[in-house]
Every structure is written in C-alpha cells, then in structure tokens.
Amino acid sequence: xxxxxxxxxxxxxxxxxxxxxxxxxxxxxxxxxxxxxxxxxxxxxxxxxxxxxxxxxxxxxxxxxxxxxxxxxxxxxxxxxxxxxxxxxxxxxxxxxxxxxxxxxxxxxxxxxxxxxxxxxxxxxxxxxxxxxxxxxxxxxxxxxxxxxxxxxxxxxxxxxxxxxxxxxxxxxxxxxxxxxxxxxxxxxxxxxxxxxxxxxxxxxxxxxxxxxxxxxxxxxxxxxxxxxxxxxxxxxxxxxxxxxxxxxxxxxxxxxxxxxxxxxxxxxx
Amino acid sequence: xxxxxxxxxxxxxxxxxxxxxxxxxxxxxxxxxxxxxxxxxxxxxxxxxxxxxxxxxxxxxxxxxxxxxxxxxxxxxxxxxxxxxxxxxxxxxxxxxxxxxxxxxxxxxxxxxxxxxxxxxxxxxxxxxxxxxxxxxxxxxxxxxxxxxxxxxxxxxxxxxxxxxxxxxxxxxxxxxxxxxxxxxxxxxxxxxxxxxxxxxxxxxxxxxxxxxxxxxxxxxxxxxxxxxxxxxxxxxxxxxxxxxxxxxxxxxxxxxxxxxxxxxxxxxxxxxxxxxxxxxxxxxxxxxxxxxxxxxxxxxxxxxxxxxxxxxxxxx
Numbered sequence: 001x002x003x004x005x006x007x008x009x010x011x012x013x014x015x016x017x018x019x020x021x022x023x024x025x026x027x028x029x030x031x032x033x034x035x036x037x038x039x040x041x042x043x044x045x046x047x048x049x050x051x052x053x054x055x056x057x058x059x060x061x062x063x064x065x066x067x068x069x070x071x072x073x074x075x076x077x078x079x080x081x082x083x084x085x086x087x088x089x090x091x092x093x094x095x096x097x098x099x100x101x102x103x104x105x106x107x108x109x110x111x112x113x114x115x116x117x118x119x120x121x122x123x124x125x126x127x128x129x130x131x132x133x134x135x136x137x138x139x140x141x142x143x144x145x146x147x148x149x150x151x152x153x154x155x156x157x158x159x160x161x162x163x164x165x166x167x168x169x170x171x172x173x174x175x176x177x178x179x180x181x182x183x184x185x186x187x188x189x190x191x192x193x194x195x196x197x198x199x200x201x202x203x204x205x206x207x208x209x210x211x212x213x214x215x216x217x218x219x220x221x222x223x224x225x226x227x228x229x230x231x232x233x234x235x236x237x238x239x240x241x242x243x244x245x246x247x248x249x250x251x252x253x254x255x256x257x258x259x260x261x262x263x264x265x266x267x268x269x270x
Numbered sequence: 271x272x273x274x275x276x277x278x279x280x281x282x283x284x285x286x287x288x289x290x291x292x293x294x295x296x297x298x299x300x301x302x303x304x305x306x307x308x309x310x311x312x313x314x315x316x317x318x319x320x321x322x323x324x325x326x327x328x329x330x331x332x333x334x335x336x337x338x339x340x341x342x343x344x345x346x347x348x349x350x351x352x353x354x355x356x357x358x359x360x361x362x363x364x365x366x367x368x369x370x371x372x373x374x375x376x377x378x379x380x381x382x383x384x385x386x387x388x389x390x391x392x393x394x395x396x397x398x399x400x401x402x403x404x405x406x407x408x409x410x411x412x413x414x415x416x417x418x419x420x421x422x423x424x425x426x427x428x429x430x431x432x433x434x435x436x437x438x439x440x441x442x443x444x445x446x447x448x449x450x451x452x453x454x455x456x457x458x459x460x461x462x463x464x465x466x467x468x469x470x471x472x473x474x475x476x477x478x479x480x481x482x483x484x485x486x487x488x489x490x491x492x493x494x495x496x497x498x499x500x501x502x503x504x505x506x507x508x509x510x511x512x513x514x515x516x517x518x519x520x521x522x523x524x525x526x527x528x529x530x531x532x533x534x535x536x537x538x539x540x541x542x543x544x545x546x547x548x549x550x551x552x553x554x555x556x557x558x559x560x561x562x563x564x565x566x567x568x569x570x571x572x573x574x575x576x577x578x579x580x581x582x583x584x585x586x587x
Contacts, residue, residue, distance in 0.1 A: 057481070058481075081484075084484075093475075093479075094476060095474055096336030103530070111483055
C-alpha cells in the first residue's frame with residue numbers, strides 16, 4: 001500500500017494556504033494527484049484555480065502547508081530539475097520580440113540543454129514532432145508576432161509538448177481557441193495520458209469539455225476544495241447548482257458514458 | 271584630422287614606433303607623438319568602450335523589459351548616475367574633497383543603483399517586477415533626478431560648465447585612466463551578461479512561463495539589471511549622459527541579426543563602439559567647432575526614437 005502511494009502519487013498537498021494579501025485566495029487545500037490521469041480543475045471565476053496551478057507549477061509558494069511533488073517537497077527541487085518534469089501551458093501569450101515559431105518551440109527544450117551547448121539531434125527531433133502534432137510545421141520560420149491568436153496558442157502548446165515532461169499543467173489553455181482546435185488539443189493530451197501515462201492537470205471553464213476528457217475533477221469554490229473524485233461521481237446537477245449557481249440537466253452520453261450538461265438558460269422572462 | 275592636422279601616415283608612424291619601442295622619425299614634430307598617444311588614442315578608445323557599454327546595457331534593458339523602446343533612460347539609470355556624479359561637486363562645495371577619479375565613478379554607481387532600487391520599490395510592492403510599471407517608475411524617478419541635477423546646478427553657480435558636461439556628454443580630455451576604468455567594468459559585465467543570454471531569451475516568454483522552463487526570473491532579472499546599471503554608471507561617470515546609443519544600436523542590430531541575445535548582445539558591443547566612435551569623430555573633426563556628443567546623439571536618436579515609436583503604434587494589434 002505504501003509503495004503504491006509512492007509510485008503513483010504525483011502531487012500530495014496538505015493543508016495548503018495562500019494569500020496575495022488578506023483574505024486568503026486558497027484555504028486548507030488537501031489533495032492527492034495520481035500519475036497517468038487527466039485532472040480537470042473547475043470552479044467559478046476568482047475561486048483560486050490559477051493560484052492553485054501556480055502552486056503546482058512552483059511559480060508561487062504556499063504560505064502554509066506542504067506540497068509534495070513525487071517523493072520530495074516541491075520547494076526542494078532545483079528550478080531546472082523541475083522544468084524537466086513539468087510543463088505549463090498558459091492561457092495567453094505575449095512575446096516581446098519576433099522570435100520564429102521554431103525558436104519558441106525550441107525554448108521548450110531549454111531545461112534539457114546544458115548552458116553553452118547546442119541542441120542535440122534528440123532535441124531537434126522533439127521540436128519537429130511537436131510542430132507536426134500541432135500542425136504548424138508550415139509556420140516554422142514565421143515570426144510568432146505575425147501569427148493569429150489561435151496559431152500562437154498552438155505554438156505555446158507545441159512548446160510544452162517539446163518540453164516532453166510527464167506532468168503538464170494547462171491553465172485554460174484552449175479558452176481562446178475555436179472548437180476544432182480545442183478538441184484537437186484536448187485529444188492530444190488525452191492520448192498522452194492514456195498511452196504515455198503522463199499526468200495532466202487542466203483548469204477548464206467548459207464543463208462539457210472537462211466531462212468528456214477528464215478522469216477526475218477537482219472543484220474549487222470560495223477558495224476551498226468543494227469536491228474531488230471521478231467525473232461521473234462529481235459532476236452532478238446539485239454540484240453545478242451549488243458551485244456555479246446555475247440550473248442544469250446532467251445525463252450520460254450513451255456511448256462514452258461521460259456526463260453531459262445541458263444548462264437551463266432561462267430564456268423565458270418572468 | 272582635428273585641431274592639429276596630423277596625416278594618417280604620421281599617425282601610423284607614431285603607433286608603430288610606440289609598439290615596437292623605437293623612437294619617432296626625426297623629421298616629425300614630437301608634439302604629434304604626445305597628441306596621438308596621450309590625447310587622441312585614449313579618447314578614441316574611451317568613446318568606443320562607452321559606446322559598446324551603453325549599447326549592451328540598452329540591449330539588456332530591452333530584453334528584460336520586453337520593450338524595444340527601453341534603454342538606460344527609461345529606467346532613469348543614466349540620470350541617477352549623472353545625479354550621483356553631480357553630488358561630488360556639491361560635496362566639494364561644502365568642503366569635503368575626495369579624489370575625483372574614485373569619487374565620481376563611485377557616486378555615479380551609487381546614484382545608478384539608488385535609482386534602480388527606487389524604481390524597483392516604486393514598481394513592485396512584492397518581489398515580482400512588471401515591465402510596464404517598471405518603465406513608468408523609471409520615467410517618474412528620472413524627472414525627479416533631472417530636477418535634482420538642476421538644483422545642484424543652481425547651488426554650484428560658478429561651476430555650471432562641469433554640470434553641463436554631465437548633462438550633455440563629452441569625450442574631451444579623456445585619459446588612459448578612463449580607458450582602464452571603463453574597460454575593467456564593461457568586460458566583466460559583458461561576460462556575466464553573455465553567461466545569462468540564453469536565459470534572457472527564454473524570459474521573452476514572460477515570467478510565469480520562464481519560471482516553468484527552469485529560470486529563476488527574479489534573481490536573473492535583478493543580477494542583469496544591476497550589471498547593466500553598473501556599466502551605465504561607469505560610462506556616465508566618464509562621459510556624461512549620452513543618449514540613444516543604448517536604444518538605436520540594439521534596435522538596428524535586432525533587425526539585422528534577429529532577437530537571439532547570444533548573438534545580439536556581443537554584436538551590440540561592437541556596433542555601439544563603432545557608432546559612438548563615429549559620432550565622436552564627427553563632433554571632434556568634421557564639425558567646425560566641437561559640439562557636446564550627447565547633443566549630436568540626441569539630435570539623431572530623438573527622431574529615430576519617434577520613428578520606432580510610431581511604427582510600433584501602427585504595428586500594434
């Protein structure tokens with residue numbers, strides 16, 4: 001049992017608190033995140049999703065409580081060491097200078113390339129793969145600053161793929177994309193979770209998207225964990241009502257047996 | 271060229287005589303040797319090193335602030351250094367005198383670092399540094415410092431000439447001390463900056479992403495800002511405020527060579543050296559009376575700045 005815990009636990013958070021100023025943004029977060037699963041992080045705006053992801057990505061430190069990443073406290077890792085194991089895909093992306101698509105995707109290999117060394121053939125192969133998977137090989141030599149929002153976001157995802165980590169954190173990574181690219185990106189990570197046993201933790205606004213691709217959900221509300229567990233168990237009419245204050249109807253998809261949410265839009269006035 | 275006409279051949283004769291250790295040709299005016307070795311050569315080398323240093327500092331500021339319009343001015347660093355250097359004058363006025371060769375660079379550095387910290391603390395309540403607020407704070411602090419320099423100018427009535435030198439920049443009367451001083455700070459600075467140049471590239475992706483790519487952004491930023499400020503301070507202490515070299519050179523070279531700092535920053539050093547040497551030669555030899563170099567660079571650099579600014583506005587989506 002104990003060995004199993006060490007092998008399969010990617011993150012273990014105990015009584016984690018965080019605040020920018022008072023009042024706290026996160027309170028008493030206790031969580032277990034296991035290897036090889038797709039986690040969806042849902043919750044209303046301002047519920048602390050991005051902050052939680054920052055703590056998981058070690059770009060912020062908790063005020064109180066402990067965060068274990070694999071078998072060590074996350075704060076005891078070197079930044080570079082951590083960067084070889086976990087990648088972050090942010091929601092938006094600005095670049096000050098006109099680096100090419102290739103340059104930016106190659107930056108994903110940064111933690112793997114020693115200082116003053118050139119990228120190895122393996123690094124270049126991973127970059128080519130990532131460009132291919134994201135279908136942006138044709139944009140390879142274009143300056144990123146010239147691309148459309150959707151193209152840029154695919155570059156960012158490609159950069160994270162090239163980083164080739166076994167944990168990936170998506171911070172609303174698809175919320176600026178059209179439905180086709182959204183589904184494509186979610187499928188790419190879903191495939192990596194099932195085939196390569198990587199762990200994905202994704203903050204997602206679209207509950208149907210979360211329900212279709214995630215194995216487990218973490219629900220944040222009022223800076224606390226409101227629920228965690230398998231999607232089918234967590235995502236209920238009652239939860240949607242309590243968390244988001246919205247009436248809905250939840251049913252199971254006949255083929256995939258994943259929950260489907262139909263919202264009560266209340267178009268009838270009165 | 272210059273006030274004293276010395277032909278290129280005579281210059282070469284003097285240089286080769288100095289290098290090989292032999293004596294000057296008997297036909298030559300011995301003053302030429304003195305003029306070339308002790309007046310012109312140090313001036314030429316100082317202006318080249320200062321140009322290189324300012325351009326590298328500008329390149330680093332631009333890369334850190336993710337803003338192609340940034341240079342030692344937008345952060346107020348140059349004004350801080352000039353203010354510090356002017357303070358020396360104030361100290362001599364109240365009777366404290368420290369040898370100028372040590373006090374001026376030291377106070378310039380203290381002024382620059384003081385400005386850096388003032389700008390930092392104004393920009394960031396926590397340890398994170400946001401680019402836009404940093405520039406804004408730099409502009410605010412610089413305007414306060416400009417008033418401060420003006421105040422010292424008022425107090426130091428009779429020595430206005432010296433203060434004008436800080437404000438307008440000049441390479442008149444530079445000696446080998448200045449060459450050694452500037453070189454001994456710009457070269458180590460350049461090496462430190464080159465060591466972190468790839469990290470600087472990654473930081474173009476934004477702090478949060480750079481952190482997850484293994485870079486301690488707060489630490490790297492702080493270290494590079496301090497080194498760039500140090501280089502700026504030494505340059506200002508030697509030559510006064512010389513504007514826009516730190517802006518024009520990185521900008522032009524980025525167009526030619528791309529944004530990769532591993533190539534761009536060393537190129538800035540050489541580009542800045544060539545450009546400022548050229549500008550100094552124009553003020554010294556081509557114009558009828560010697561113009562302060564800072565005025566010339568501002569006359570050329572100001573409109574150039576407007577042009578980039580306008581282009582950026584149009585290009586912004």
